[in-house]
Amino acid sequence: MIEHPLKTVRTTQLDITYEEHGPATGYPIILLHGFPYSPRAYDAIAPALAATGYRVIVPYLRGYGPTRFINADTLRSGQQSALAQDLLELMDALSIKQASLCGYDWGGRAACIVAALWPERVRCLVTGDGYNLQDIPHSTLPLAPESEHRYWYQYYFHTPRGVAGLTENRRALCELLWKLWSPTWADSAARYPLSAPAFDNPDFVDVVIHSYRHRYMYALGDPTLEWMEQALSKQPGISVPTISLCGADDGVGPAQDVDEDIGHFTGPYERRILPGVGHNIPEEAPDATLKALLDLLQH
Numbered sequence: 409m410i411e412h413p414l415k416t417v418r419t420t421q422l423d424i425t426y427e428e429h430g431p432a433t434g435y436p437i438i439l440l441h442g443f444p445y446s447p448r449a450y451d452a453i454a455p456a457l458a459a460t461g462y463r464v465i466v467p468y469l470r471g472y473g474p475t476r477f478i479n480a481d482t483l484r485s486g487q488q489s490a491l492a493q494d495l496l497e498l499m500d501a502l503s504i505k506q507a508s509l510c511g512y513d514w515g516g517r518a519a520c521i522v523a524a525l526w527p528e529r530v531r532c533l534v535t536g537d538g539y540n541l542q543d544i545p546h547s548t549l550p551l552a553p554e555s556e557h558r559y560w561y562q563y564y565f566h567t568p569r570g571v572a573g574l575t576e577n578r579r580a581l582c583e584l585l586w587k588l589w590s591p592t593w594a595d596s597a598a599r600y601p602l603s604a605p606a607f608d609n610p611d612f613v614d615v616v617i618h619s620y621r622h623r624y625m626y627a628l629g630d631p632t633l634e635w636m637e638q639a640l641s642k643q644p645g646i647s648v649p650t651i652s653l654c655g656a657d658d659g660v661g662p663a664q665d666v667d668e669d670i671g672h673f674t675g676p677y678e679r680r681i682l683p684g685v686g687h688n689i690p691e692e693a694p695d696a697t698l699k700a701l702l703d704l705l706q707h
Contacts, residue, residue: 412447414474419497421482425474426467426498430458435531436504437701439466440495442513442536443616444582445688446472446606448599449512452694457701465502469514470494471615473606484611486514486619487629488542489636492521499529510701512536512653512689514619524644525636531648532704534697536689537661538652538669538679545641547624558660561585565620575613579604589659590686599691647675649707651700655685655692 412427427447437457439450447466454464468475469491470484477484495518499507508531511519517540523530524541550556561581564570574581582604586596621627629637650673654663663681670677680700682693690697 416474417498417501418478419494419501421477421479422470422494422497423476423478424467424470424494424498424501425476426465427454429454429464429466430462432463434458434461434463435705436463436465436502436507437705438495438499438504438507438509438519439464439690440509440511440515440519441466441469441472442511442515442688443619444585444603444607445513445691446603448602448606449688449691450694451602451691453690453698453701456698460702462705465498465504465507467498468606469518471611472609475609477611483630484614484618485622485630485633486615486617487622487633487637488517488521488640489633490630491515491518492525492636493633494518495522496526496529505529506531508532508534508701508705510534510690510697513540513687516540517542520646521636521640523648523650524646525639527647532701533646533648533650534700534704535650535652536687537654537658537663538667539646539672541640541643541672542623543641543643544623544625544637562620562624565617566624566626571613571617574616578607578612582607586688590655590657590688590692591659592657592684593686593688593692595692596688643672645672645674647673649676649704650678651704652677652679653689653693653697653700654679654681655687655689656681656683657685658687660687
């Protein structure tokens with residue numbers, strides 16, 4: 409197994425652990441994983457970017473791996489604004505005024521929010537599955553039955569039984585989600601053990617449960633971030649150059665023929681559907697992810 413040197417930086421709430429590749433003087437690219445994944449999603453991407461001279465930062469999100477909350481009494485929030493605030497504070501702590509961002513799932517949400525609200529901080533964006541900002545005020549409206557079925561795990565997490573299940577069976581449950589969300593990925597069983605230890609973080613369950621409850625207005629958020637949640641409720645557009653990568657075989661959010669997100673992107677924008685790819689886009693399709701980043705960076 410490849411060893412990945414770790415660094416840590418302190419923000420207002422966290423000691424964020426991250427992996428860094430490439431020269432410190434290179435243009436910064438931040439790669440952000442989702443749930444239930446880890447920086448291992450970028451094992452084939454970060455070194456390739458570093459080899460071309462970029463400074464590549466791959467953090468563990470709150471609740472994952474060695475990243476830790478500083479204070480025991482801090483709300484273990486998983487709300488979308490907390491993820492975005494962590495990304496902003498990571499950039500500030502590393503003196504990064506502007507970066508290129510790539511993320512999917514939770515990480516894509518953080519990247520999209522920063523691109524929408526602080527476009528001057530983002531040179532370009534590669535986002536998994538398009539516009540990742542949650543429309544929380546309308547979150548209680550029912551979806552098509554097929555979509556509701558795919559979201560079973562979210563409703564499970566709304567219950568005490570779901571909390572107990574995630575606590576007692578976190579590795580088995582997360583492995584099941586990997587299988588369901590990437591049903592045609594041949595390397596899932598081999599790759600999962602590389603990410604699973606990141607879920608042993610003592611705050612993993614609390615952060616995950618809060619994330620899935622807050623987005624449906626079943627849990628209160630961090631009051632210091634309410635201003636950002638209000639801004640996000642307006643569903644702001646993203647103006648930075650963006651490529652959206654969508655897995656054609658995504659078991660939780662399969663790519664639709666019609667791009668329903670296009671109206672949220674007000675700048676240069678392209679959507680690429682990836683055949684044979686599920687939800688874990690950068691790990692399943694590293695070449696396509698790398699190409700999307702380089703296509704944006706070289707223009």
